[in-house]
Amino acid sequence: MKNLEHFPKSRADVLDMLRSSGITPTSQRVKIGEVLFSCEQHLSAEQVLAAVNQADDEVSKATVYNTLGVFAKHGLIREVIVDPSKVFYDSNLRKHHHLYYSDTGKLEDISEESVEISKLPELPGHLQIEDVDVIIRVHRN
Amino acid sequence: MKNLEHFPKSRADVLDMLRSSGITPTSQRVKIGEVLFSCEQHLSAEQVLAAVNQADDEVSKATVYNTLGVFAKHGLIREVIVDPSKVFYDSNLRKHHHLYYSDTGKLEDISEESVEISKLPELPGHLQIEDVDVIIRVHRN
DNA sequence: TTGGGTGCAAACTATTTGCATTCGA
DNA sequence: TCGAATGCAAATAGTTTGCACCCAA
Numbered sequence: 001m002k003n004l005e006h007f008p009k010s011r012a013d014v015l016d017m018l019r020s021s022g023i024t025p026t027s028q029r030v031k032i033g034e035v036l037f038s039c040e041q042h043l044s045a046e047q048v049l050a051a052v053n054q055a056d057d058e059v060s061k062a063t064v065y066n067t068l069g070v071f072a073k074h075g076l077i078r079e080v081i082v083d084p085s086k087v088f089y090d091s092n093l094r095k096h097h098h099l100y101y102s103d104t105g106k107l108e109d110i111s112e113e114s115v116e117i118s119k120l121p122e123l124p125g126h127l128q129i130e131d132v133d134v135i136i137r138v139h140r141n
Numbered sequence: 142m143k144n145l146e147h148f149p150k151s152r153a154d155v156l157d158m159l160r161s162s163g164i165t166p167t168s169q170r171v172k173i174g175e176v177l178f179s180c181e182q183h184l185s186a187e188q189v190l191a192a193v194n195q196a197d198d199e200v201s202k203a204t205v206y207n208t209l210g211v212f213a214k215h216g217l218i219r220e221v222i223v224d225p226s227k228v229f230y231d232s233n234l235r236k237h238h239h240l241y242y243s244d245t246g247k248l249e250d251i252s253e254e255s256v257e258i259s260k261l262p263e264l265p266g267h268l269q270i271e272d273v274d275v276i277i278r279v280h281r282n
Numbered sequence: 283t284t285g286g287g288t289g290c291a292a293a294c295t296a297t298t299t300g301c302a303t304t305c306g307a
Numbered sequence: 308t309c310g311a312a313t314g315c316a317a318a319t320a321g322t323t324t325g326c327a328c329c330c331a332a
Contacts, residue, residue, distance in 0.1 A: 024306070024307085024311070024312075025306090026305075026306070026311090026312060026313080027305090027306095028312080028313070029312090044296090045296075045297080046295095046296080059313090059314090060313070060314045060315065061297090061314090061315090062297090062298080062299085062313075062314065062315075062316095063312080063313055063314070065296090065297060065298075066298090066312085066313085067312095079225070081222055081223060081224070081225050082222060083222070084220070084222050084228045084321095084322090085295080085296075085322090086295090086296065086297095087225045087296090087297090099262075099264075102271060110262050111262075114260065114261070114262035115258065115260060115261060115262065116258065116259045116260035117256065117257065117258055117259070117275070118257045118258070118259040119255065119256060119257035120255070120256060120277065121240075121251050121252075121255035121256065121277075123240075123277075123279065126281055126282060127279045127280070127281060127282070128279060128280055128281070128282040129277060129278070129279050130243060130278040130279060130280060131276075131277075131278045132275065132276070132277050132278075133274070133275070133276040133277075133278065134258070134273065134274070134275055135272075135273070135274040135276070136261070136262075136264075136270060136272075136273050136274075137270070137271040137272045137273075137274065138264065138268045138269060138270050138271060139268070139269055139271060140267055140268060140269070141267060141268070141269040165286070165287075165331075165332090166331095167286095167287060167288080167330085167331075168330095169287085169288070170287090185321095186321075186322080187320095187321080200288090200289090201288070201289045201290065202289090202290090202322090203288075203289065203290075203291090203322090203323080203324085204287080204288055204289070206321090206322060206323075207287085207288085207323090208287095225296095225297090226297090226320080226321075227320090227321065227322095228321090228322090283332100284330100284331100284332095285330105285331100285332100286329105286330095286331090286332100287328105287329085287330080287331090288327105288328080288329075288330095289326105289327095289328085289329100290325105290326095290327095290328105291324100291325095291326100292323105292324085292325085293322105293323080293324070293325095294321100294322085294323070294324090295320100295321090295322085295323095296319105296320090296321090296322105297318105297319080297320085297321105298317105298318080298319070298320095299316100299317085299318070299319090300315105300316095300317090300318095301314100301315095301316100302313105302314095302315095303312105303313080303314080303315105304311105304312080304313070304314095305309105305310105305311090305312075305313085306309105306310100306311085306312090307308100307309100307310100307311100
């Protein structure tokens with residue numbers, strides 16, 4: 001298995017990621033992947049659409065939404081729900097938490113180590129934890 | 142100061158809450174308050190609208206949205222952002238966390254004591270923490 | 283009386299969907 | 308070739324807004 005921890009990921013890396021997730025690597029999907037994995041970042045669908053079509057319109061809005069959904073379902077990106085008005089997609093795949101500036105709408109990563117959850121409730125056995133999100137909402141004073 | 146920890150809150154309690162927050166207690170606002178504060182619960186705007194107009198249409202959609210915004214701004218309810226498709230309003234004012242069933246969209250409270258955050262990152266002094274949200278996303282296996 | 287609150291409908295925005303076309307394997 | 312992926316436009320859903328009217332103070 002190749003090491004894919006580094007950023008930015010090359011076109012070949014993106015191809016690898018898609019193939020090993022069983023996602024057909026069409027040109028639009030690769031292009032969207034290149035945008036998402038150019039660095040660790042949080043992008044809204046709108047921002048992805050703009051970035052992908054910077055030079056010329058190559059990808060439609062529907063395809064961007066569809067592709068982000070596919071990537072998220074396969075765990076290549078993570079949906080971050082902090083802003084009631086839109087979803088962010090996070091290309092940082094390591095476990096981590098979020099700092100949200102409620103005044104500006106900016107979203108920042110917080111390393112996993114800087115937050116320590118020492119206790120979680122006991123859950124009935126039929127429940128499986130997908131994720132424990134910690135969101136620190138801040139504003140300037 | 143009256144003790145307003147109990148549920149359900151009476152019409153008089155709701156009136157008190159609004160007045161002491163400096164919110165003009167109009168009939169629509171009181172009615173919405175009675176719905177929200179009948180018990181500790183999570184309601185979407187749509188659910189509030191339906192509950193308020195159960196008998197007859199007395200409150201418009203715009204007024205429900207507007208009122209929920211006013212209540213939230215004054216801290217009478219808390220916005221919970223877990224579902225990309227809508228905002229929940231939480232009438233439980235004690236500090237607590239949330240359990241979110243991603244398959245059913247159901248939201249449950251978790252008492253503050255059952256989660257222990259023993260470490261938070263150091264933040265620059267000009268930032269003020271509004272809230273630390275912990276959301277445990279689960280699904281049935 | 284009078285300014286804030288309300289109702290309504292229309293506007294807006296993010297997202298989804300249906301269907302004909304195109305493209306990757 | 309041929310089913311999956313795409314593009315487009317239209318539909319949808321949640322939420323916001325503009326403005327005339329109304330009512331609580």
